[in-house]
Amino acid sequence: MQMIAEKIKEKIKELTENGKISRVMGWKKGLYGYDSEPFVFENGDLRDFTYDAFSGANLCKYMIAQSKNDGDGKILVLLKPCDTWGFELLDKEHRIKRENIYALGIPCGGMVDIEKIKKSGVKGITEISEKEDTLILKTMYGEKEVNKKDYLLDKCLVCSSKEYKDCDELFMTDLCGDTAEYDRFEEVEKLEKLSSSEKFEFWRSQLEKCIRCNACRNVCPACSCVKCVFDNDNSGVAAKANANDFEENLFHIIRAFHVCGRCVDCGECSRVCPQNIPLHLLNRKYIKDIKELYGDEDEAALLTFTTEDKEPSVVYERGKNNV
Amino acid sequence: MQRIGVFVCWCGSNIAATVDVKKVAEELKSEPGVVYSADYQYMCSENGQNLIKSAIKDYSLTGIVVCSCSPRMHEATFRKTASEAGINPYMVEIANIREQCSWIHKDMATATQKAIILGRAAVAKVNLNTPLTEGESPVVKRALVIGGGIAGIQTALDIADAGYKVDIVEKKPTIGGKMAQLDKTFPTLDCAACILTPKMVEAAQHENITLYTYSEVEEVKGYVGNFDVKIRKKARYVNENLCTGCGECTSKCPSRKGLNEFNMGLDGRGAIYIPFAQAIPNVPVIDTAQCIKFKTGKCGLCQMNCPSKAVDFSQKDEFIDEKYGAIVVATGFDIITLENYEEYGYSMYKDVVTSLEFERLMNAAGPSKGHLERPSDHKQPKTIVFVQCVGSRDTTGCGKEYCSKICCMYTAKHAMLTREKYPDTEVYVFYIDVRTPGKNFDEFYRRAVEQYGVHYIKGMVGKVYDDGQGHLMVRGSDLLANEQLTIKADMVVLAAATKADESARKLGTMLTASMDTNDFFTEAHPKLRPVESPTAGVFLSGFCQGPKDIPETVAQAGAAAAKVIGLLAKNKLKSNPCVARADSLICSGCSNCEKVCPFGAITYAETDVNDGTVREKRRVAVVNEAVCKGCGACTVACPSGAMDLKGFTNKQIFAEVDAICRQTGE
Known part of the structure; x- marks a missing residue:
């Protein structure tokens, strides 16, 4: 490097x-x-x-x-x-x-991901150098070598x-190194298999960690509005979202809807989240749905219309199998 | 702050029987902005309207809510009332407490509660309404008719006679449709070709009609009065301008293996062919799947023999872009395939035919030159069994649930014609019911039974099988005699169910015209607007709307034409003021709204933006109000909420939802 x-x-x-x-x-x-x-x-x-x-x-x-x-x-x-x-x-x-x-x-x-290295127990890092795939960590307690591949950012794993x-x-x-062999939809599929209430609980427990620092929004290349609806008092969106303790949930759900069909799955939202909320999974679920419903090729699937498009009833049909 | 008047209609007992209208009026009185509230027996009557007008004056109302029927019925009425009393017509909101409330609920307490909530939502919306002014849009004085069967031809002729230009797009190489394939027509037994071909010729020669045969609609954009349509004119590989229709090419073609579609595949045709003698245009077309030249590159006999050098193997599909004020759908019908009805042996026995095949076998221009013979050995059948309702009125899921409507009559016709021409032939008809509502229809059927001695058997056929000696054994039940019977027949004719033409579904999507589950187009109102699609500017002619015989089709074709003429006669259409607008302070210029807009109403301009703190030139969306139809797609595509729909602003919708969700403490 x-x-x-x-x-x-x-x-x-x-x-x-x-x-x-x-x-x-x-x-x-x-x-x-x-x-x-x-x-x-x-x-x-x-x-x-x-x-x-x-x-x-x-x-x-x-x-x-x-x-x-x-x-x-x-x-x-x-x-x-x-x-x-x-x-x-x-x-x-x-x-x-x-x-x-x-x-x-x-x-x-x-x-x-430095957090992963720290989590593995390495403390007091003062300097890091690289030699091919090896990271040489100088710490206050001595030197340590680790393989970079074991500590990649989540987004790099997929x-x-x-x-x-x-x-x-x-x-x-x-x-450039190789792409990952890990299927990026695997985690989404796991969540899809949960029941509605389990899903609700999962997201509730994740999203309630949110401190509304807006880092995910600020880093997101799809979140580029001149004025975000959440900053626009006149839109009424922020006022609605914070009507009760569901605010953080709604913020992320609304954000996911706003970037739906535009998200490029760069994984930055999760990387920057100080609370380690797997926000990219929300977006990736949409990407998976769009791929399944409209195919791989349709880049602006939600903004264009073709006569082969799925009828809206597909949402209901799919919902039936997943109560 | 608005001063709102609420007017609750009883609609006689339509609403008042299930909704406590007095309570609704009373409850809504305390809603924010409401200064007057009343109920009346018929709000749409002159007295009711006068009640609204005087309340507007007496209480200086700035907006009104009418709790009544669907806005589709009387919104226009009440808007007019309001504007006569001096307030902007778009300050009127309708709370639909009839179709969406009283008609669907039985319990008075809950229905009343729901009516109050619906009224509350409308009040919340009116509080945020602003006066709007209608614009105008021009009307393109040209109509498009999709489908060149009798329905399309008749509609086109009627529109053209009124002085407007009409284009007919027909996917087959000739106009004429299914009627051209018929032999005689019930109940008068005149020959189909004799009454149809003059109309085909008239359409072809009419100065106001342009025919696009072997063509399909590729893309439809725009809206009532201003449709932009792309038509694909498929390559015929024969130059229409040079071809004289001499037929030299068709007789020289060495490939004879093609199935003659016009004769229902009962005989063959060349790879270059004219569908039938009276085809219009009388220009051949090459079937590239069959043509030796296209398959191997060798041959070209047709080209060599063409005296006018019209055969052109290099011809390409052409695209025609045209503007239309109105579109008429006349895509007609087809008959179902019979793979779900193996019991009748259609795929196994050559002498089991469909009624449409039977038409060709009876026709002088058909494969047997009008001599009735069975397909297997060309012998004249001595016993024929007709089976009705093959796939019609079928609730098993194999066929169609509806009645195909025409089969009872054409089967009677077939039976009668057979007995007339070949009196020594025994004719049996299996039926569930014989349905003959129509002028001179029942008389016609009775003639078949009484005068021509056709054996009508009430019951269904269970099985058709071969007896091994060239006969078809038809086993069925006679429900009136309560017995099973087996008839030794030479030929079996199946009245296969009708279905909407396959092109209909795709076209319906293109036109955003609604269809039912059977792919028949839905009319705007089943009784009062039977020839109009709910999509403005789209009209329905013939079988595409539901099963119809020829007289009905022609009548409907004329009705659709009258509606089109009424539209084209207008110079301008009032345009809906409920269109989108972009807030340049918030717009990021991302182009999402442009991409999603089905009408191409959105463009972008570098605009000076000054929101008090930031001053800069930015790329922001601009809505062309004449083109915008107020569908609202852009408002949901816009992530920042910069796009809003006048008359249906995001805030108004939020306010309505809030009003509906508000806890009432009850």
Whole structure:
């Protein structure tokens, strides 16, 4: 990874010198080596630039604000394969000014979830370095080596595609790791098998952990409204949702409906959730339903109509088998 | 704050018998904004309307709620009343306490409670109503008729005679439909072709009619007065402009294995063929599945022999885009396939035929040149058994539950014609009931029995089998004599049930015209609007709406034409003011509404947005109000709620739901 990061830096320098870009949206090193965060590098200053096993954050959403002003010149954005899906959605929905962006597709071998490492009992990490698939963890209590593959982010465990969408250039992308063999609908299927009341209990117990920090909404490339209905007093939605203790539940259910048919399954909502609510499962259930009802090919299934579309009664029919 | 008047109608006893109207009026009096409340026997009567008008004046009402029948019945009436009394017609809300309340409930207490809740929801909505103004939209003075059978032809002729342009789209290579295949027509026994072909010719020659044969409707967009239709004109591989219809090609075609559809597959035809002698247009078509040239690349005899160089193997499907003010569906019928009725042996025995096949066997232009002979050995049958209701009135799930309506009469016709031409033939008819309601119908049937000596047997056939000596043994029951009987027959004719044409379902979806479970199109009102679809601008002609004989079809075709003419005669249609609008302050310009809009009413514009804190140019949605039909699809597709429907705003709907869900403490 360090080698890739260096090469990317060289590439950035080249693009900057050629006048193709004025800024870079990338990841900046944190204090401990596992807390890199999105950052805009300006004036060719790439100090603390990193691209490591902890660069899981999808940068595409920042492009809404960063591409707005024509006067700022082009911004380079670094995108992993799954990041490009959200990027493409933002482009399709006219939420970014594509002409002000230079999208560079970069390789990804899966990103690591530091929480998983910490949970395994490793404490006091001070520094992390990588050697192929091995993470060398320097801690206050000594050094430890772990295999990166054992601590991947949930979203990487179900990595379904290494396809890059809507990029201006692909850089070293042949170094991408393999997709996961794990079926991303397996967890959804498990939930589908529950009875209505079990499902209700499951989601109730998950969603009641929500602290309404709005991280899921803010990171979601499909949640890109100028004004969210929950922030719009005039819409009355927020007032309705908080009529009782069901508020958090309704927030997530309404959000799932709003992104239904548009969600690209990037898994960011669950990654950023500080309460570890598996929010992506709500969205993935919709994706599964849409695939089953309208097929794989129909990209805007809920917005288009064809004479072959399922009749609405299908919902009732399916519901009958699953009381 | 609105000043709302509530008017509760008794509808005679229709509502008052199950709903305590006085209590409803009393309860709604205390709803927010309500300043006046009254009940009356017939609110739609002149007295009732005057009651509303004077209340509007006396109490300075700004909005009214009428608790009455469905808005489909009297919403227009009360809107007019309101506007005559000086308030905007869109300040009127109807609470449907008849169809959705009194008619479906028996218990007065619960029905009354429900009526109050429905009234409450309407009051909550009126509180948020704003005055709206109707717009206007132009009418394209051209009609489309889908289907070129007798129904479509008659409708087209009537519209064309009134001076409007009409296009007929027919999926087969010729117009004429099922009627062209019939031999004689009941009850007068005139020859079908003799009365149909003049109409076909008239349609073809009419200056206001354009025929698109071998064509199908591919896509329908738009709305009443302004439909945009894409028509696929399938490649015939024969240039219609060059072809003289000489028939040289059809006689030279070496491939003779095609089944002649017009003769119900009872004889063959070439790969290039004209369906029948009087076909219109008289232009052949190539069956590419059969044609040697298309299959192997070798042959081309038809092209070589064509004196006018009209055969063109490279022809492609053509697409025609046209605008129409009205669309008439005349897709007609077909008969069911008989795989569910193996007991009659249709698939096993050549001499078991359907009635439509029998028509061809009797017809002078048919495979046997009008000499009645059985398909297996071309011998003249001496005993024929007709079986009625094969798949009709069938509640077992194998066939159709409805009565096909035409079979009793055509079977009587077949029986009569057989006895007339071949008096030495014994004719038996198995029936469940003989249904002959129609002018001169029962007389016709009685002639068959009394004058022509046809043996009518009340009962069903259980089995048809071969006796091994070239006879078909028909075993059935005679319910009147209460006995089982077996008839040794030479031929069995099955009155197979009718069904809606297969193209109907797809077309119904395209037109968003509702259909019943049998794929027959639904009429806007079963008694009062029988030739109109509930979808504005779509009209129904003939069998596509339900089983019909020729006289009924022609009558309905004329009625549909009259409705179309009434529409096309208007220069402008009042357009619904309940259309969508986008709030540019909230709109993110994501294009979801544009994608979901079935009418193409939404575009985007870079707009200066100033919400007090942010000033910028943004891409926001703009609704073309003339094109928007107020379906509301965009309002639900919009994630941020920037799209709203005038007259049905999200807030109004929320208010209604809130009012319905409000705890009343009762």
